[in-house]
Amino acid sequence: MADETARTPDRNDLMPEKTAPKGPVDRSAWARPWAQLKFVTFQPAIFPRMLGEVSRDAKPGDLVSVYDKFGNRVGIGLYNPRAKMPLRVVAHTAEPLGEEYFTAALRRAVALRRDLFKLDAQSDAWRVINSDGDGLSGLTVDRYGDVLFCDVYSLGVFQRLPQWLPLLHELCGTKHVQVHVDHDRGSLEGIKPSLMKEITASAPDRVRIRENGVKFEVDFAEGHKTGFFCDQRDNRLRFAKLVKGARVLDLCCYTGGFALAAAVHGGAADATGVDLDETAVAQARRNQNLNQVPPARLRWVHADAFAYARQMQQNGEQWDAVVLDPPKFVLTREGPGHFEGRRKYEDLNQLALSLVQPGGLFVTCSCSGLVSLEEFEAHVIKAAHRLNRRLQFFDRTGPGPDHPVYSNCLESRYLKVLWTRVV
16 A cells, blocks of 8 residues: 555656746635645655645645645645645646546546456456555555455545445446544544444455455455455466476465465465464465365465474475565664564575575565565575575566556555575
8 A cells, every 4th residue: 555655755857847936926816725835746645844835714635726836736635634644636737626536536447457457357356446556545445256345544535435436336346345444544534434334334244256266265354454465466376377286385375375376276286374363374274175175285384484484494394486475574664663674574584595495486575665676685685695595586576457556656666576596
């Protein structure tokens, strides 16, 4: 999600060219309600230090006209004075736009997935709206079968969601909706999730989906984030195609995505999935049963990935292919927690690399938005060199095309996947 990462400073090459008007700025003719920026910027996230004056009639959740420091109309945005991000610019344009913008944005987002990428042929689980990447800052929507899972972190979006849902259901072919609001973010935004109870009352707690020939059950109540990591869809398929006849280890397997893809679609000789979350491991076992994979070819271990890898290292165990997809380790931009998270990436990658057969496949992931691709790669290289091993990189990937990123919000990239052969 775009809002989970800190925003980078504006860069000159991302700024529009503006000239200062002669004399004081006349605000009397501005479209109300309005907000004025202190800077010239294309950034969608406007923090308090970047926000200038706001018209007195602007209320929390309002769609406001946005003007730059020179008085030029530069877009529209959702305003909330009590939020950490008081203004979310959803469209950068000199043209006057109103609520009709959101209808067009919703249609454009779904058309991208269904018409251009034709994701229905691969799966009935994909990201419908990717916040800033679809010009709908503050909203993430994943589709799982006939259910839409909406993660809301903007008051303006929350207020409008009931009006948007009928169109989204029509466009996606869905019937039910789950709405999630993070407690801390919701409190800051002034969101009251109880107002959505009537809309979400009929939604099931679990749903079954398909992905490239593999069946999964998604548990909305017990699962992490939106219940399933559809951002790894393409990577799971690619991994499966590389492990035919191989022994596979899936560290931090969650509900078994990579291991199941390897066993069902890839024809791996056997696969082992390891995760600390007992609920996730139980779900992985149910997913195994859904796909009728015999226990001899697929097994699950409820254990801490660090402890398990150390034990296997001591036992002299090695696998033909190892995939490592841990949770987010770096949660802050600086301080002890930042450096501790980076150290965890190095330590866990070093342990995982020690379990790869010479010439074997090693795929490692990071979902920490505060760690760049190059920084993550450096941590993985350091881990390999500590073992006196070398990595032959053959690709670097991220999420699927249903997780687009706008050019003025590159920092919303979060998932990084490194593909290597260990030599």
